[in-house]
Amino acid sequence: MSPKKIPMSAVDRAWLRMDTPENPMMICGVLTLDQPISINRLKRTLEERFLYFERFRQRVVDQGDRAYWQDDPLFHLDNHLHQIALPGKADKAELQKLASDLNSTSLDFRRPLWQMHYIDNYEGGSALVVRIHHCIADGISLVRVMLSLTDKTPEPRLKRVATKPRSSHKAASTLQRTLHRLVDSTHAATDQARLFLHSMREEPSYPLKLASSAGGVAMDLLKLGLAPFEPKTDLKSPLSGRKQVSWGEPLDLEEVKACAKALGGTVNDALLYATTGALQRHFAANREPIPECGIRVAVPFNLRPLNQPIETLGNQFGMVLVTLPVEVQDPIMCFRQVQENMNRLKRSYQAQVTYSLLDLFGRGPDILERRALELLSRKASAVLTNVPGPKDALYLAGSKLTQPMFWVPQSGSIGIGISILSYAGTVQFGITVDKAIHANPEEVMSHFRESFQALSHLALAGRSGARARKASQAR
Template identity: 25%
Template sequence: MSSIVHPLEQRIYSWFIANISRPANGTIYPAQEPLQNGWLQGLGSADISFNLPLQDVSLGVLALLALQTGVHRSGKLFPSVTLLQGKWNLRAYDFIVINLLKTILGFALLLVSLPLALPVICVFWVASSVTKLIYTLEFGSSVTKAEGMDSVWGVESKESRPFITINLLLSGAPDLDKIYRHIRTNILDKSDEQGNYCYKKFRQIFSQTYGYYSWKDVEDFNIETHVRMINLRKFYSDLDSQNTYNESENTCHQSEDVHSSSPCDTANSGPGTRSMETDELVHRYNVIIRLHHAIGDGVSLVRLCVEALVDTPLSPPTVEPRPTNLFLRAVMMVCSALVLPLGLLQVVVNFDHNALHGHHLSGRKVMTASRGLPLLVLKQVKLAAQATVNDVLLSCLAASLSRHFSRRSEEVNQVTAVVPVSFHDLRAPLTLTNRFSVATVKLPSAQTHTPIARLAATKSLMDGMKRDPTLGSVFWVVRAVSEVLPAPVAQLLLSGRGVTVAASNVPGPQQEISVWGDKVEDMLFWIPNRAPVGVGVSFASYMGVVKVGLNVDTALVHSRDEAQKLLEDMEEELYRLHHRLVLARQE
């Protein structure tokens, strides 16, 4: 892939991209593909980006297309438009009419809600500005108010801590002194031309000051308190280490602020992740990196990894220039603002109640990972179904959830999944921040669906989400609201009620990388749970195979084996699709 679509701006953060990997203990089927030079090269652009439909069509043609849809698509009223219909894609009819109705309804809701919401927002904005002034007068530059969507991840409880957990399998033997030097040089002490730290958040604590979330400088910062060697077998029995890691999480932070944003790196020699256990005979070790989500989202952290942490930084992907049609962009932004109320309702008004949602969370987590899913199989299924890799993976997830509910003797026709959508501009220099909107998708989990029918339904849902004009306005509203709201108010509003699953993806490098001189043989990660959502599914990719990480609260599953079965069902569904769509047609 030579370029990524401009971030009109709604590229899917949860790309579910799969590149090619060689896991240390996995099987690649049927074969590896040649490695690419760029860390995102070789990925199909349809899998990681999308363009809004008809963005170059004149408004006059759009109006005619909408009118023809209003006369039941007869094609008799405007024969010439029927030709345009085939030229510009039939699906544009539904997109235009539905969004025209959304615009009218959204505008009506906006007229009703704006007089009520605007005064409240203004009051909080004044309070936020006064708080910033107090920070400056009392603390100088040592305390700064958290900006934008960093505050979203300040909402924390004992049931759900907002930490991203990353697992790297490295070759060699751990050398703490070497690791200290590498992190200091590449991350902690790296500064810009003005002498300011490039990644200052790693030297700060994320907490509350005067009712708002803030970043506090740590005067006596010592990396040795954050990078440690731990042998889990010394602390837990095999049974405990296989089932949860909640106790180790609490122990790690007993002496730290509960909002501490600094990473906690440990060499893990216990069986906490079966697929990535330490093998001392071949000189491998695990590194567990835990990062507070307020430091940055997945896009920021991937860029940090490939541009700063690795021994040899990889070239960033090239990005196409922004669209030059300013009038069209302005029209799209206005339309997005008009349908904003409907977009917000779609995000916050969900009513899932099933075996995986609706129970009070325990705070104890089961964290497990799948075997590698080969990209070649995913691509073959994608091409055969005229879908995307995203569609295939989400369809497999929906099938897995369906089988889980069946084992619980429960019929659930659809499951709400929340999917982050990136608003990063890859042209800008790397900054650690959170820039994402959110979208919800109703995954088809009915047991009556065949694999092919479920994939078709999932593709239709994802296509609709990609065309959703509310993504941009939801991003700016959530960003503004999370910045001006005090922490207690944000804690009440920023929740995921009615949502069963949160899903995310890290698009890993296509080529082998190394850190502090040790080769990275495998990687996977887990996203945090945000109560009341107790199921987090993550798709990680590195050099060959997509791995699925599952983080689920023990209040929702009976055992680690039950959680592992969810991942096995995903793998089975993928190969079932591969057999029906690819192998059966070759026979």
């Protein structure tokens, strides 16, 4: 008997079908560690915590108009975990070269869609390069899954698990699952009706607010469709499918917080300004005219509660188009414009709209999705992720995690991915660029730090000046 097939959700299927030779739909991570680790201990950790999620033992069965998850009858961890060594000096340049090559190489669709490469000789320590297909889960979920492999101390207690992980799908018959879905749907409908009646009693104007929300969703859908295409810059070129990966030295998170506080903004506002300033410097260094109306980046917006543990994977996020005002040269004015753009997006329904569109595309024909994807990808120059990470340093199989980096894939004709991740009091910056795009990833990474430092200097100088004026007036 062949293993049972589980239908893939429409949204996950949409990400599956976005996979192209130019843009493989992989989330790629690089974890650097302060010392080598035992490969056997790493395997035990993966068996205990990673393979707990059944998706990592399942392959995709694509049957044209439908896709399924199915247990891989020949699954073996050694097909997915590889131990290798870096050539030459085994330094950052060699690791970036390896990550670039792996980030350009598609996964094997005959097996579960993930791979790990353990490098045992990186700068006196070691590193782990991870690739996972986007159809398994969204970036925020997978970052949390990868961090769940770590511990707060070097010596945790590991428990060996059974050969097969727990699976609610196998514990219930088809009839039981159907009944559960009917009961859940009935309860959900009853709860919604009760909530609506309660809202009517407490607030008579609730139906008008509901209608206003529906109007807001419709308006944001219209705005998304009518948004102009991105201006022609060297950031938009036909893609080669070969990636260049780079990451910079981290920023001090307390410095970022101090800068944001001095300007009356958020850490996210300060980091988005740093991105804007880095692209400004890129255009200036390449003597390219700066677009007069800015450029847009596609930013994933999480729709999954962060305070809930991840019991199941899958994609639960929408995308918002954020305008970066690269045409505004004054750092403070540019920061204010970034802040205003973000506040406007927070009041919109754009993330919910794009999630619903992904659900719709996943249910429709392949040609519809590709046409829509091509249209939407022409409205952004890059994908940018900003993920909050753990506040304290973590350990993987006994070795301290010194620098984690993750990149989400770029869809359609987008060839740049920018990653921001906070970790242990630092902010990590990384970038992946298609080789056909005329942008040096190392130089762009240096621009991030320069951009933030310029803003921080003005912000803190302004705060010191304000304090001096207040002290003078008091006297």
